Amino acid sequence: MKKFLLSLTLGTICLISHAQNRFSGSEKIYIYGVDYAPVKVWGASESPEQFVQAFREINDLLLHQADKYTYDRICGSASTTMNLDPIRRRIDEMNRDSIKINSAQTAPLDVETHLRSYALPESEGVGIILIAKLLDKAQGCGTYYVVGFDVATREPIFVREITTKAGGFGLRNFWANTVYQALKKTRIQ
Numbered sequence: 001m002k003k004f005l006l007s008l009t010l011g012t013i014c015l016i017s018h019a020q021n022r023f024s025g026s027e028k029i030y031i032y033g034v035d036y037a038p039v040k041v042w043g044a045s046e047s048p049e050q051f052v053q054a055f056r057e058i059n060d061l062l063l064h065q066a067d068k069y070t071y072d073r074i075c076g077s078a079s080t081t082m083n084l085d086p087i088r089r090r091i092d093e094m095n096r097d098s099i100k101i102n103s104a105q106t107a108p109l110d111v112e113t114h115l116r117s118y119a120l121p122e123s124e125g126v127g128i129i130l131i132a133k134l135l136d137k138a139q140g141c142g143t144y145y146v147v148g149f150d151v152a153t154r155e156p157i158f159v160r161e162i163t164t165k166a167g168g169f170g171l172r173n174f175w176a177n178t179v180y181q182a183l184k185k186t187r188i189q
Contacts, residue, residue: 043104059084104136124152142163
Protein backbone atom coordinates (compact mmCIF):
# COMPACT_ATOMS: atom_id res chain seq x y z
CA MET A 1 0.00 0.00 0.00
CA LYS A 2 2.87 2.39 0.82
CA LYS A 3 4.44 1.72 -2.59
CA PHE A 4 1.12 2.44 -4.29
CA LEU A 5 0.65 5.75 -2.44
CA LEU A 6 4.25 6.77 -3.15
CA SER A 7 3.79 5.91 -6.83
CA LEU A 8 0.50 7.86 -6.98
CA THR A 9 2.08 10.89 -5.28
CA LEU A 10 5.10 10.88 -7.60
CA GLY A 11 2.86 10.53 -10.65
CA THR A 12 0.77 13.50 -9.54
CA ILE A 13 3.88 15.61 -8.90
CA CYS A 14 5.23 14.75 -12.36
CA LEU A 15 1.91 15.66 -14.03
CA ILE A 16 1.74 19.03 -12.23
CA SER A 17 5.38 19.71 -13.05
CA HIS A 18 4.72 18.94 -16.73
CA ALA A 19 1.74 21.34 -16.76
CA GLN A 20 3.77 24.07 -15.05
CA ASN A 21 6.58 23.67 -17.58
CA ARG A 22 4.15 24.06 -20.49
CA PHE A 23 2.94 27.40 -19.09
CA SER A 24 6.34 28.80 -18.24
CA GLY A 25 7.77 28.04 -21.70
CA SER A 26 7.47 29.96 -24.90
CA GLU A 27 4.39 28.12 -26.17
CA LYS A 28 1.42 30.20 -27.20
CA ILE A 29 -1.55 29.88 -24.82
CA TYR A 30 -5.10 30.14 -26.14
CA ILE A 31 -8.14 30.76 -23.95
CA TYR A 32 -11.28 29.23 -25.45
CA GLY A 33 -13.82 30.34 -22.85
CA VAL A 34 -16.58 28.18 -21.37
CA ASP A 35 -17.96 25.28 -23.39
CA TYR A 36 -21.58 24.72 -22.39
CA ALA A 37 -22.34 22.18 -25.13
CA PRO A 38 -22.30 19.15 -22.77
CA VAL A 39 -23.92 20.92 -19.77
CA LYS A 40 -26.95 19.60 -17.95
CA VAL A 41 -29.25 21.89 -15.94
CA TRP A 42 -31.17 20.66 -12.94
CA GLY A 43 -33.89 22.41 -10.94
CA ALA A 44 -34.22 25.61 -12.99
CA SER A 45 -37.44 27.05 -14.40
CA GLU A 46 -35.90 28.99 -17.29
CA SER A 47 -36.22 27.64 -20.82
CA PRO A 48 -33.35 26.01 -22.72
CA GLU A 49 -33.29 29.01 -25.08
CA GLN A 50 -32.88 31.37 -22.11
CA PHE A 51 -29.94 29.27 -20.94
CA VAL A 52 -28.33 29.29 -24.39
CA GLN A 53 -28.57 33.09 -24.42
CA ALA A 54 -27.03 33.24 -20.92
CA PHE A 55 -24.20 30.94 -22.05
CA ARG A 56 -23.40 33.31 -24.92
CA GLU A 57 -23.46 36.29 -22.55
CA ILE A 58 -21.21 34.59 -20.00
CA ASN A 59 -18.58 34.01 -22.68
CA ASP A 60 -18.93 37.67 -23.68
CA LEU A 61 -18.15 38.63 -20.07
CA LEU A 62 -14.76 36.94 -20.44
CA LEU A 63 -13.92 39.59 -23.05
CA HIS A 64 -15.70 42.62 -21.62
CA GLN A 65 -14.69 42.04 -18.00
CA ALA A 66 -11.31 40.39 -18.58
CA ASP A 67 -9.88 41.92 -15.39
CA LYS A 68 -12.49 40.08 -13.34
CA TYR A 69 -12.64 36.81 -15.30
CA THR A 70 -8.91 36.30 -15.45
CA TYR A 71 -7.07 33.11 -16.27
CA ASP A 72 -3.91 34.33 -14.50
CA ARG A 73 -4.14 31.77 -11.69
CA ILE A 74 -4.15 28.99 -14.28
CA CYS A 75 -1.64 30.42 -16.76
CA GLY A 76 0.55 32.49 -14.46
CA SER A 77 2.13 35.46 -16.14
CA ALA A 78 2.26 33.85 -19.59
CA SER A 79 0.68 35.91 -22.34
CA THR A 80 -2.55 34.52 -23.71
CA THR A 81 -4.82 34.98 -26.72
CA MET A 82 -8.57 34.62 -26.31
CA ASN A 83 -10.50 32.94 -29.13
CA LEU A 84 -14.16 32.41 -28.26
CA ASP A 85 -15.40 31.79 -31.81
CA PRO A 86 -15.13 27.96 -31.75
CA ILE A 87 -17.06 27.77 -28.48
CA ARG A 88 -19.66 30.30 -29.59
CA ARG A 89 -20.39 28.05 -32.58
CA ARG A 90 -20.74 25.03 -30.28
CA ILE A 91 -23.17 26.90 -28.05
CA ASP A 92 -25.25 28.01 -31.05
CA GLU A 93 -25.40 24.42 -32.33
CA MET A 94 -26.04 22.67 -29.00
CA ASN A 95 -29.04 20.39 -28.60
CA ARG A 96 -31.52 22.44 -26.57
CA ASP A 97 -33.70 19.39 -25.87
CA SER A 98 -30.99 17.74 -23.77
CA ILE A 99 -30.04 20.72 -21.57
CA LYS A 100 -32.54 20.19 -18.74
CA ILE A 101 -32.53 16.93 -16.81
CA ASN A 102 -34.75 15.32 -14.17
CA SER A 103 -32.13 14.74 -11.48
CA ALA A 104 -28.81 16.19 -10.40
CA GLN A 105 -26.98 12.99 -11.38
CA THR A 106 -24.79 13.27 -14.45
CA ALA A 107 -22.34 10.90 -16.05
CA PRO A 108 -18.68 11.89 -16.16
CA LEU A 109 -17.60 13.51 -19.40
CA ASP A 110 -14.97 11.78 -21.50
CA VAL A 111 -12.78 14.89 -21.68
CA GLU A 112 -10.28 13.42 -24.18
CA THR A 113 -13.01 12.53 -26.68
CA HIS A 114 -14.69 15.87 -26.14
CA LEU A 115 -11.46 17.77 -26.84
CA ARG A 116 -10.99 15.87 -30.11
CA SER A 117 -14.36 17.19 -31.30
CA TYR A 118 -13.13 20.80 -31.25
CA ALA A 119 -12.63 22.56 -34.59
CA LEU A 120 -9.91 25.05 -33.74
CA PRO A 121 -8.08 27.31 -36.19
CA GLU A 122 -4.83 27.12 -34.20
CA SER A 123 -2.48 24.24 -34.93
CA GLU A 124 -0.06 24.42 -32.00
CA GLY A 125 0.26 25.74 -28.47
CA VAL A 126 -1.69 25.14 -25.29
CA GLY A 127 -5.45 25.59 -24.94
CA ILE A 128 -7.32 26.40 -21.75
CA ILE A 129 -11.06 25.83 -21.48
CA LEU A 130 -13.76 25.39 -18.90
CA ILE A 131 -16.21 22.66 -19.87
CA ALA A 132 -19.53 22.93 -18.06
CA LYS A 133 -20.83 19.67 -16.62
CA LEU A 134 -23.78 20.54 -14.34
CA LEU A 135 -25.66 23.67 -13.30
CA ASP A 136 -27.63 22.67 -10.20
CA LYS A 137 -30.15 25.40 -9.33
CA ALA A 138 -31.48 23.45 -6.34
CA GLN A 139 -28.03 23.46 -4.69
CA GLY A 140 -26.98 26.79 -6.21
CA CYS A 141 -23.75 25.45 -7.71
CA GLY A 142 -22.03 24.73 -11.00
CA THR A 143 -19.59 21.96 -11.83
CA TYR A 144 -16.89 22.43 -14.47
CA TYR A 145 -13.87 20.69 -15.84
CA VAL A 146 -10.96 23.13 -16.02
CA VAL A 147 -8.83 21.73 -18.84
CA GLY A 148 -5.44 22.52 -20.30
CA PHE A 149 -4.64 20.68 -23.52
CA ASP A 150 -2.16 20.44 -26.36
CA VAL A 151 -3.82 22.21 -29.29
CA ALA A 152 -2.05 20.09 -31.92
CA THR A 153 -2.98 16.69 -30.48
CA ARG A 154 -5.99 17.65 -28.29
CA GLU A 155 -4.37 15.61 -25.51
CA PRO A 156 -5.16 16.88 -21.99
CA ILE A 157 -2.26 18.37 -20.03
CA PHE A 158 -4.40 18.71 -16.92
CA VAL A 159 -8.05 18.22 -16.00
CA ARG A 160 -9.57 19.51 -12.77
CA GLU A 161 -13.21 19.02 -11.83
CA ILE A 162 -14.43 21.86 -9.64
CA THR A 163 -17.80 22.76 -8.13
CA THR A 164 -18.45 26.38 -7.20
CA LYS A 165 -21.30 28.44 -5.80
CA ALA A 166 -23.68 30.43 -7.96
CA GLY A 167 -24.91 33.88 -7.00
CA GLY A 168 -26.07 37.18 -8.38
CA PHE A 169 -29.16 38.75 -9.88
CA GLY A 170 -30.46 37.44 -13.19
CA LEU A 171 -29.78 34.22 -15.07
CA ARG A 172 -26.46 35.32 -16.61
CA ASN A 173 -24.96 36.74 -13.42
CA PHE A 174 -26.16 33.84 -11.26
CA TRP A 175 -24.24 31.32 -13.36
CA ALA A 176 -21.39 33.65 -14.31
CA ASN A 177 -20.43 33.63 -10.63
CA THR A 178 -19.69 29.90 -10.89
CA VAL A 179 -17.24 30.62 -13.73
CA TYR A 180 -15.65 33.44 -11.75
CA GLN A 181 -15.21 31.16 -8.72
CA ALA A 182 -13.81 28.32 -10.85
CA LEU A 183 -11.20 30.64 -12.37
CA LYS A 184 -10.38 32.09 -8.97
CA LYS A 185 -9.92 28.69 -7.27
CA THR A 186 -7.99 26.81 -9.96
CA ARG A 187 -4.24 27.13 -9.80
CA ILE A 188 -1.66 25.29 -11.88
CA GLN A 189 1.35 27.53 -11.36
